[in-house]
Every structure is written in structure tokens, then in C-alpha cells.
Amino acid sequence: MQLIRKWLKAYWTIWSYLFFGGLTTLINLVVFYSLYTWTHWVGYQVATFWAWLLSVIFAYVTNKLFVFNSHQTSSQGVWRELGSFFFFRILSYLLDVVVVAIGIGYLHGNSFFVKIIDNILVVIANYLFSKIFIFKQK
Numbered sequence: 001m002q003l004i005r006k007w008l009k010a011y012w013t014i015w016s017y018l019f020f021g022g023l024t025t026l027i028n029l030v031v032f033y034s035l036y037t038w039t040h041w042v043g044y045q046v047a048t049f050w051a052w053l054l055s056v057i058f059a060y061v062t063n064k065l066f067v068f069n070s071h072q073t074s075s076q077g078v079w080r081e082l083g084s085f086f087f088f089r090i091l092s093y094l095l096d097v098v099v100v101a102i103g104i105g106y107l108h109g110n111s112f113f114v115k116i117i118d119n120i121l122v123v124i125a126n127y128l129f130s131k132i133f134i135f136k137q138k
Helices: 002-010 012-038 044-067 075-106 111-134
Strands: none
Touching: 002 012, 012 044, 012 111, 044 075, 044 111, 075 111
């Protein structure tokens, strides 16, 4: 039991990121799938944008509070953190758009399968951005 606790503590950031990343991915998929499949007037580009925006807002809050335990309190620090978070999420959004455009727009792949692959790539990129650049420990 002690070994399990030690292991969980050592890898807490990764486990909590995967948990909240999974919830973020679920939000992204539900919003995308709901807009793209159930409303016939929303194209995959618009559905991808709204799925991204709502999942990024959720991800910022959970990453800051639960994953990386950021205790940034100065207004300058919070703005830097928030700006960095959205900057790097815009980069991952571009990855999101490219993968969806290629997978659905050009290869005519199954939209749900494409979004799953897309979200795996985006979660990996976002973890690295967050760990290395945004919520780095001092």
C-alpha cells in the first residue's frame, strides 16, 4: 500500500492531468459531436471552434487549481499565466483544426474517430506546453 501511495504521489501531476484531460476531451467531443451531428447547419469548422473554446476554459481552471496547483496571486503573474495558457492553447487549436481538416475534409474519415485521434495529439501537446512553459515550478 505504501508503494502505491509513493507511486501516486510521484506521478500525481500526470495522473491528475490525464483525469482532467479526459474530462476536457469529453467536453470537447460532446460539444463537437452535438453541434456537428445534431444540428445540420453547423459545419465541422464551427463545431471545432466551440468545442475548443469551452474545453479550454474548463482546462484552464482545472489545470491551475488541481493539476499544477498554481498559487499565482499577483495580477501580473495571473495575466502572464492566463496569456500563456491561451497562447499555447491557440497553437494546439491550430493542430486541432489541421487534424480535423485533413481527417474529415480531405480524407473523409469518420468524424468521431478523427476527433479521438485529434484529441490524443492535442492532450499530449497541451501537457507539454503546460508543464514546460505555463505552470512551470520555480
